[in-house]
Amino acid sequence: ELKVEQNPLFLSMQEGKNYTIYCNYSTTSDRLYWYRQDPGKSLESLFVLLSNGAVKQEGRLMASLDTKARLSTLHITAAVHDLSATYFCAVDSTGNQFYFGTGTSLTVIP
């Protein structure tokens, strides 16, 4: 079974600081997804990364994919309180199943 690991699991960071969340997966895949989930809510799609070297940016978030290293990163620049949420990465390797990481719970503090 494909395994998807995220770290850190919990992240508390001050407003204005930068940080990176890592997503490692255990088998070959060139499709990786990042989602955001607010407490008690559903998942909101943030990024879809479809090839090695893909980089996408939206506001203070930037995601990248290295398929050779089986690694994706979600970089947060100058964090603000509104970014507090849980972030999940997911990998689609077979076309049928999606495997989700354990999630990174981000809290941005003033």
Next chain:
Amino acid sequence: NAGVMQNPRHLVRRRGQEARLRCSPMKGHSHVYWYRQLPEEGLKFMVYLQKENIIDESGMPKERFSAEFPKEGPSILRIQQVVRGDSAAYFCASLAGTSGYNEQFFGPGTRLTVL
């Protein structure tokens, strides 16, 4: 354009009762996934369906759980004789699949509580 809809949003059942969760995919989507999320955990794949066809149910428990997606109407996840361990949030997602990749769009979820 309505998104993925799920109902009920909250469901309370006593042990031994049946739970029926419904999911209506986005307009034009004919693929549905069901996931279970326990508190403080990620999503676990349960089943992948197309209209009138189960594509992959390898993530679904062999007993008490079943899923269908009829030609007409919503997809239904059915849990018979619920136990406390079934308490979780159940999300469905429908598949776009129109641009060479399989981006999923998630519904709001059904939060099942078993007393």
